[in-house]
Amino acid sequence: MLKNLVKKIVVPVLDRPPISSLAKRVFSLGIPIFMVHRMQVDEQSCTGTSPDHLRRCLTYLKDHDYQLLSLEALIDALHRQSELLDNAVVFTMDDGYMDQALVAAPIFLEFDCPLTFFVITDMVDQQLWPWDAKISWAINESKQQLLRLHLDDEIIVLELGDVHKQRTARNQLRDIIKELATDRIPEILDQVAQSAAIEWPTEMPQAFTPMTWDIARQLEDNGIRFAPHSKSHRILSKVNESSIEDEIMGSWYKLKQELSNPLKVFCYPTGRALDFGPREIELLKKEAFLGAVSTFPGFVQATMSETRDKFRLPRYELPDNMVDFIQYCSWIEQAKVRTRWKRL
Numbered sequence: 001m002l003k004n005l006v007k008k009i010v011v012p013v014l015d016r017p018p019i020s021s022l023a024k025r026v027f028s029l030g031i032p033i034f035m036v037h038r039m040q041v042d043e044q045s046c047t048g049t050s051p052d053h054l055r056r057c058l059t060y061l062k063d064h065d066y067q068l069l070s071l072e073a074l075i076d077a078l079h080r081q082s083e084l085l086d087n088a089v090v091f092t093m094d095d096g097y098m099d100q101a102l103v104a105a106p107i108f109l110e111f112d113c114p115l116t117f118f119v120i121t122d123m124v125d126q127q128l129w130p131w132d133a134k135i136s137w138a139i140n141e142s143k144q145q146l147l148r149l150h151l152d153d154e155i156i157v158l159e160l161g162d163v164h165k166q167r168t169a170r171n172q173l174r175d176i177i178k179e180l181a182t183d184r185i186p187e188i189l190d191q192v193a194q195s196a197a198i199e200w201p202t203e204m205p206q207a208f209t210p211m212t213w214d215i216a217r218q219l220e221d222n223g224i225r226f227a228p229h230s231k232s233h234r235i236l237s238k239v240n241e242s243s244i245e246d247e248i249m250g251s252w253y254k255l256k257q258e259l260s261n262p263l264k265v266f267c268y269p270t271g272r273a274l275d276f277g278p279r280e281i282e283l284l285k286k287e288a289f290l291g292a293v294s295t296f297p298g299f300v301q302a303t304m305s306e307t308r309d310k311f312r313l314p315r316y317e318l319p320d321n322m323v324d325f326i327q328y329c330s331w332i333e334q335a336k337v338r339t340r341w342k343r344l
C-alpha cells in the first residue's frame, strides 16, 4: 500500500527533466514495444484495456514529448545500426477482433500514433475461432464450480467459483494446452465443453467477433499497418514442418491478397521463448521477413544483433495503470533492469 503510494508520487517526478535527461545520458536506453490485446466493451461483456486508459497513456506520451515510432521504423533503425531515439515508444496490437478495430484503432489514429496490427488471418477470414478464445468463452459461460479434465494419466481439476478463480483457471488451462502437440487440442476442447456443461456455438459469440477485411482495408487507408500473426494461432513449436510454412507464409500471402501494403514482420502466436525456435526463425529469414516480435519482456536495444535478435524482439503488455506505464516508457524501468534495483 505504502509502496504503491510512494511509487505513484515518485515515478512521475523521475520522468521529468532534469532527472530524466540526466538519466537518459547515464543509461544507454532502449525502446519499449507495447502490445495491446482486447478492449473493454461493456455492452459486449468484453474485458480488456479501457478506451479511457489507452487515451490517458497516449496523452501522457504526447504531453511529455515522447516519439511515437512505427515498428517498421524501429526495425529499419536496427538494420541500419543507427542510434535509437532515447524517448521513443512503439505500439502493436495482436489478433484481429472487432473491438480492437472499432475501439482501439480509432484511438491510435486520433493521436496520430503509428500502430502495427498483427492478425490471425483464418480468424479474420471467418473460418476459425482460435483455441484460446474458445477457452475464455467456455470458462465465462460455464455455470459449473469445477472443471475436471483427464490428461494422459493425470486428472486436472480447475476451480471456477468466482471471477478470480476463473481467471486463474483460464491461464492454467491455456498453459496446459500450450505444452501439448496441436493435434491434441480438439480432444481437450471437447473435454472442456463436456466438463463445463456448455456447447460450442455454431457462430462466433459477439464478444469474439473478428474484424472484417473491409474494415482492415479502411484502417490501412488511414495509416494502420497490418502484419501476419499466423493463420490459426497454433503454437509453432508444437506443429510439424509443413504446417509451420502454412501458418507463416499462408498468413502472409492472405494479407498480401487482401490488403495493399502489409508489413513483412511476423508475430509468433503466444510468443513465449518456448513457443518458437531456430526452425521458425530460419524460415522467416529465408523468406526475407524484416523481423519478428515475441511476448517476452525487455527493451529493444541498438546493440541487438541484426541477424538473431531482430527475429525475437521483446514486447511488454500495455500496463493497466498509469504509474506502471510511465515507469516502462521512461528510463526508470531500464535502470531497474540494469541495476537490479527492486524497490520500484
Ligand SMILES: [Zn+2]
Residues within 6 Å of the ligand: 094, 095, 229, 233, 269, 270
Ligand atoms: Zn495472439
